[in-house]
Amino acid sequence: MSRLGILLIAAALNGAAAAADGDAKVALRLPQQKQVVFRGVSSLDAAGGGPGAMMYPAPNVVGLLAAIATHGFLSEATRNTEKAKIQEAADKVLAPYQDILKEFEHRQLMQRALERTTSFGEKRLLESGQAAAGETLIESLPVFSMTQDQRTLVLDNAVVFYAPNAPSESAYKITVRVVSRAKDADDLVAFWTADGGEPLKVESARLFATSLELARRAASRELDKGDAAPRTVRYLEGASEKMERAHVLNSACDRMVIRTLRDALMSVPLKRAEGAPNADCASGLID
Amino acid sequence: MKVRISAALAAISILLAGCVTPPQQPVALTEVHSTSMPGKVGVAMTPLPKVDVHLPGAGCLLCMAAASVANQSLTTYAQTLPYEDLPKLKDEIAALLRKKGIDAVVVAEDVNVDALGSYSGEGTNKAKKDFTPLGKKYGIDKLVVVSISTLGFERAYSAYVPTSDPKGVLRGIGFVIDLKTNTYSWYLPVSVLKSAEGNWDEGPKFPGLTNAYFQAIELGKDEFLKPLLK
Numbered sequence: 001m002s003r004l005g006i007l008l009i010a011a012a013l014n015g016a017a018a019a020a021d022g023d024a025k026v027a028l029r030l031p032q033q034k035q036v037v038f039r040g041v042s043s044l045d046a047a048g049g050g051p052g053a054m055m056y057p058a059p060n061v062v063g064l065l066a067a068i069a070t071h072g073f074l075s076e077a078t079r080n081t082e083k084a085k086i087q088e089a090a091d092k093v094l095a096p097y098q099d100i101l102k103e104f105e106h107r108q109l110m111q112r113a114l115e116r117t118t119s120f121g122e123k124r125l126l127e128s129g130q131a132a133a134g135e136t137l138i139e140s141l142p143v144f145s146m147t148q149d150q151r152t153l154v155l156d157n158a159v160v161f162y163a164p165n166a167p168s169e170s171a172y173k174i175t176v177r178v179v180s181r182a183k184d185a186d187d188l189v190a191f192w193t194a195d196g197g198e199p200l201k202v203e204s205a206r207l208f209a210t211s212l213e214l215a216r217r218a219a220s221r222e223l224d225k226g227d228a229a230p231r232t233v234r235y236l237e238g239a240s241e242k243m244e245r246a247h248v249l250n251s252a253c254d255r256m257v258i259r260t261l262r263d264a265l266m267s268v269p270l271k272r273a274e275g276a277p278n279a280d281c282a283s284g285l286i287d
Numbered sequence: 288m289k290v291r292i293s294a295a296l297a298a299i300s301i302l303l304a305g306c307v308t309p310p311q312q313p314v315a316l317t318e319v320h321s322t323s324m325p326g327k328v329g330v331a332m333t334p335l336p337k338v339d340v341h342l343p344g345a346g347c348l349l350c351m352a353a354a355s356v357a358n359q360s361l362t363t364y365a366q367t368l369p370y371e372d373l374p375k376l377k378d379e380i381a382a383l384l385r386k387k388g389i390d391a392v393v394v395a396e397d398v399n400v401d402a403l404g405s406y407s408g409e410g411t412n413k414a415k416k417d418f419t420p421l422g423k424k425y426g427i428d429k430l431v432v433v434s435i436s437t438l439g440f441e442r443a444y445s446a447y448v449p450t451s452d453p454k455g456v457l458r459g460i461g462f463v464i465d466l467k468t469n470t471y472s473w474y475l476p477v478s479v480l481k482s483a484e485g486n487w488d489e490g491p492k493f494p495g496l497t498n499a500y501f502q503a504i505e506l507g508k509d510e511f512l513k514p515l516l517k
Contacts, residue, residue, distance in 0.1 A: 044482040048451020051344025051443045072448045079451070232371070232501045245501040261494035 025135040028110055028212075029126040036104045036204065038097070040090030041145045041154060041237070047082055049075075093148050096189040100197030104204075109142070112205035119213055137162040142208055147238035150189070151182035153200075154237065155207040159215040172219045175264040176211040181254075182238050182269075214257065214265050224249050226259055233258055235268035244268070314412055316463065316473040316514040324389045324463075326428030329421070330381040331394035333434040338368045338500075341437060341456065344444035353447050360490045361453060365439045368497070371504055376433055376511065383515050384431070394425055398432060412471040414464055422466030430466055431473075433511055435459035438504075440496060441480065455481040455499030457507035461514075477510040479503045 054071060058064035094101065107125065114123050126132065139160040144153055154177065161172040180203055185191035192200040217223050226247035233244050233256060244266060246258035254272045259265055317323070340362040345354035355362070377393050384391035398421070406417040421430055437458035443451040456479065463473040481503040483495030 044452075045454070045480055047482060048443060048454075049445065050450065052445035052450060053344070053346060054446035054448070056446070068447045071445070075445065075448045075450055232505050234505070243502045243505045245498045261492070261497055262489075 024120065025122040026120045026138055027124050027126045027132045027135040028114055028138045028140065029130065029132075030106050030110060030128045031139075031141055032128045034105045034107070035102065036106055036109050037143045038094055038101050039087065039143065039145045040093040041147045042087050042090035044083060044086060047086060048079060090148065093146055093150060097146075097192060097197070097200065100193060100200060104197070104201060106142075108201065109204055109208055110140075112201065113208035113212065116205060116209035117212055119216060132162070132164065134164050136164060138212070140208075140212070142211070144204055144207070147182075147240070149182075149238040149240075150192070151184075152236075152238040153180045153203055153207060154178070155204070155211055157208065157211040157215070159212065161215070161219045174215050174218050175262075176214050176218075177264060177266045177268075178207045178210045178214070179235065179237055179266070179268045180207055181272075182236060210267055214267060218265060223257070223259075223265075226250075230261060233268070235270055237268075242268075308415065311412070311415075311471065311474055313476060314462075314471050314474040316475075316517065319384070319515050319517055320387050320389070324384070324429060326390070327426065328384060328389055328391045328429045328431060328463075329394045329425050329427035330377045330384070330391055330431045331396075331398040331433075332374070332377045333400055333432065334397040335370055335373060335435055336438050338365050338370070338439040340365050340439055340453065341441045342444050343441065344450065345446065347446065350444065350446045354442075354444050354449075357449075358442065358453070361440060361493060361496070364491060364493055365500075368439070368500055370438075371501065373435070373438075373504055373508070376508055377431075379508075379512065380431055380433070380515060383512065391431075392425075392427065394427075394430075398430075400432075400434065406469050408469060410470070412474070414469050414471060417469060418464050419466055419469050428466060429463055429472070431461070431463050433459065433461050435507070440500065452482060452487050453496060454483070455479075455496065455501070455503035457503045459507070459511075461511045473514065475511070475514060477507055479506045479510065481506065 056064055056067040056071070058067055110125055114120075114125065117123065122135075124135075126137070139162075140157055142155055142157045144155050146153055157176045157178070159174055159176060162168060163170065183191060214223075226249040228247075230245050230247050233246050233248060234241055235244070235256065236242070244258060244260060246260045246266065249257045249259055249265075251257075251270070254270050255267055256270055257265065257267050340358050342351070342354045342358065345351045381391040381393045400416055403416040403418060403420075406414055406419075418430060422428065435457060437456055439456060440453045441456040442449055442453040458478045459476075461473065461475045461477065462471050464471055481499040483493075483499045485495060487493070487496050487499075489495055
């Protein structure tokens, strides 16, 4: 690449960062897929076969290589099938919510979330495929997961910012994960599905809005660089304690924002200190 | 002739099986307080193993060579990973015991179990190695030991072919031994396998697997500490 090309891209990158500042006009483009994606939280810790022995039918070297190749192909296919089955089993947690989820579209999610965001200037939704008109364009592909204890939603959101009139190569891309605080209810299905699934939709919109705010702050370089060295952070996901190796960017209101080893951002709930959260915390996008 | 050979093979199998020492069964720690652990209690660790990639199932020489080559970049990377605060686990355990009123001291040096002599006494939960000299050496009545045998990544193989993705691994045992009777009052095998989230093959820094490695360390530490919190 020429030096001029590099300079142009650097300039455009600066433009993307500037355009993502708090006063920028933004347009959030709807994804092509209408329905919001939900999955069950799964674990692959127990996936894969154990060690084993194999006797290859090998009349000669070529036969041995062919036998090993066949064995490799079958083993990989088996592993992929197993992973798909694990995810399929995890997705069963969503069975009681199917009627609500099949009606829950990106338009509804993103409109609600945009209304919740506080750090953008003028903001609007764009149809899928529609071009921005001089605004910072945001593209986003959210995937929600529900923990197996049904107490928590986890959002993984791939967000892209395009500066106005800048080439698409200069886009700022980041993945943001936001983990909601676990809900306490005797009947969690009744809790999430009350009022036509309103609590589920509100929580999803809160997570999505938080992810957009975090992505904007990262794009406009407002986030701290965090600790120089990563450390293992413990947080809550449902009733379970989870761990992530990450740089801690900030910690407030029993939540922590971290940058993972894959350079993704995460906003995670910590064990809550005694007493109710203070007023500042209660007014946040997500508790 | 065939019958004789079969009988001979059966006899040899029975004799060899008789020689195999049954593995120590887990012994649950029922209570942890100054009455259940009277006297002075030492807390020690055995030397930590090298952080490495383990490939069980790649049994034959050629299989081992092929599997080693296939996982070379991960092996090179694994050997750069730190132990984090794993060496301080004995300090955490000693502090926990002291909180419960137990007179606990940290044994600063690593205890090399392999260098201990064999114990000839027999009975339930008797250790195969003779730990009794350590009582006099460190001036203690009981010894809590954390012995980590495997640390790093593990990928199962069937001969030449991997049957799993690599995962973060920590394996070891925790035990409490009475240094007068050489008897275990706690024996806990710990085995943690943690998979990378999403794709694992992200060399040269393997961020997903690095995360899994540190998760395995934390989960392993929790496993050793949990019974002592009772």
